[in-house]
Amino acid sequence: MARNSRFDTRISESELDDYRYRYYRELQNGSVRVKISDTTFRCPYCPSKDDRDYRCRELLQHASRVGRDSGSGDVKEKARHLALMKYLDKYLDTKQSPASTKDTESSTANDADGHFVWPWVGIIANIPVQRIDGRYVGESGTKIKEYLAAQGFNPSRVNPLWNHRGHSGFAIVEFDKDWPGFTNAIAFDKAFEADHRGKRDWKTAKRLGDKLYGWVAREDDYRSKSIFGEHLSKSWDLKTVEEIQAEDKRKTTKLVSNLTNVIEVKTMRLKEIESKYAETSISLSNVMSQKDAMHQAFNEGMCS
Structure with a gap:
């Protein structure tokens, strides 16, 4: 199979x-314009694909995403966004104001709304496939995992989905079953969304081209009649963040209770041992006193 350049990291x-x-x-030197207003920025290198306005930090995230995308086959595009990332980081204030921080917190709260597929998983769509000997073949889960890990998403496992025709072009991305795993899943979702390669873009695009699309799996994915929906409904559950937090709290409370009981039992056992030790010490002391008295009486009898 010809190697897909999206996963080929060899660049001069x-x-x-x-x-x-x-x-x-x-x-x-200002020959390329980035700043539109005090609060609005635009990527000068994606005018045809990306006419949206960004806050400074959002544009920095976009530049980082494209610049570090090892799958980019265009060296110039990669270099442009790496240069933009350096420029934004060095010359512009990428620190959020209190108002924008509040917006970000609100956005994060919205990200956590609704039911998620649990444990956390993401979906990769539009993986390039080729028809060979009557079946479709595509990149392995290991290769896709390496690609996503290079972007900083730290997936624990990637499973391409197969059907009777071969590789479906979809893959399930598993993240660690903890809160750092949730953070990675949301970062994965937001990064694809920022590059217009999220779920909404995948659904509405007239032509998908050769771009990968990705998003974190939620209730509508779980209940869909798609190949990934069928797979998710068989092996995963649906839970809200609040339910998972409550479950973690119950587990922590139970663990603390169990540890408390263990400590109490061990403390009682220790007290029993200490009591028996004290009794044995007293008994031994009495025996030694009796022995000394008998020895003294014997000596006095011998002398009289």
């Missing part, structure tokens, strides 16, 4: 550095 570092320096200088 010297060529990449040359382009990155050139584009960084253009940003420095």
Whole structure:
């Protein structure tokens, strides 16, 4: 099978550095415009694909995502976004104001609404496949996992989904069953969404092209009649964040209670041992006293 360039990380570092320096200088001297207003920014390198406005930190996230995307086959595009990332980080204030921080917290709260597939999983769609000997084949789960790990999402496992025709072009991305795993799942979801490769984009795109699409799995995915919906409903559950937090609290309370009981039992056992030790010590002391008295009486009898 011909290797998909999206997963091929071999790029000339010297060529990449040359382009990155050139584009960084253009940003420095102002020949490329990034800032639209005091609060609005736009990616100068994605005008045809991305006409949305960003807050500064959102644009930094976009630049980081595209620039570090090892699947990008265009060295110039990668270099442009790496240069943009460096420029934003060095020359513009990427620290959020109190108001924008509040917006971010509100957005995070909204991200946690509704039912999630539990344990946390994501969905990758539009994986390139080829028809070979009557069956479709595509990238392995290991290769896709390496690709996602390089983006900082730390998946624990990636399972491509297969049907009677072969590779379906979909994969299930598993994350750790804890809160860091949830953070990685949400970051995975938001990164694809920021690059217009989220679930909504996948559903509405007239032409998917060769781009990967991804999102965190929720209730509608779980109940869908798709291949990933059937797979999720067989092996996973649906839970809200509040339910998972409550379950964690119950487990913690039960663990503390069990540990308390164990400590109490061990404390009682220790007291019993201490009591028996004290009794044995007293008994031994009495025996020794009696022995000394008998020995003294014997000596006195011998002397009289």
